[in-house]
Amino acid sequence: MVEGxxxxxxxxxxxxxGQVKDPYPTYRRFLDAGPAxxxxxxxxxxxxxxxxGCSTGIRDVRLTAKRMGTFLLTIAPEHRTEFAQLMRLFxxxxxxxxxxxxxxxxxxxxx
Numbered sequence: 001m002v003e004g005x006x007x008x009x010x011x012x013x014x015x016x017x018g019q020v021k022d023p024y025p026t027y028r029r030f031l032d033a034g035p036a037x038x039x040x041x042x043x044x045x046x047x048x049x050x051x052x053g054c055s056t057g058i059r060d061v062r063l064t065a066k067r068m069g070t071f072l073l074t075i076a077p078e079h080r081t082e083f084a085q086l087m088r089l090f091x092x093x094x095x096x097x098x099x100x101x102x103x104x105x106x107x108x109x110x111x
Contacts, residue, residue: 009039009047011074058095065096 009030013019019026030037031049039045048054057063072080072087090096094105 009037011039014039014047015075061099065098065102066091 013026027049030047035048035050035053037047037049039047046057048057058065072083075083094102094109097105
């Protein structure tokens with residue numbers, strides 16, 4: 001690893017049983033190591049652990065919010081059914097919908 005470069009994460013690190021039970025020590029460790037971490041999974045993804053980083057990413061039109069379903073595949077097969085309903089709900093949240101549909105829904109909500 002290059003000096004100052006954040007380590008590459010694996011899905012197992014993000015979705016281990018210990019991480020699910022108490023994620024805050026892991027969040028702190030990764031936040032202290034850097035604002036963004038590459039997750040080595042299929043086409044790749046980024047894990048962002050700071051509020052400022054998340055706010056920036058959410059507003060970046062080059063990124064999409066429609067990738068939540070792929071993270072279900074990173075969970076151990078024996079635990080996927082536990083998270084399946086949550087993932088189905090995530091895709092309905094405005095936070096996980098891209099513009100222009102997100103913009104249309106936000107305007108309706110702001111009335």
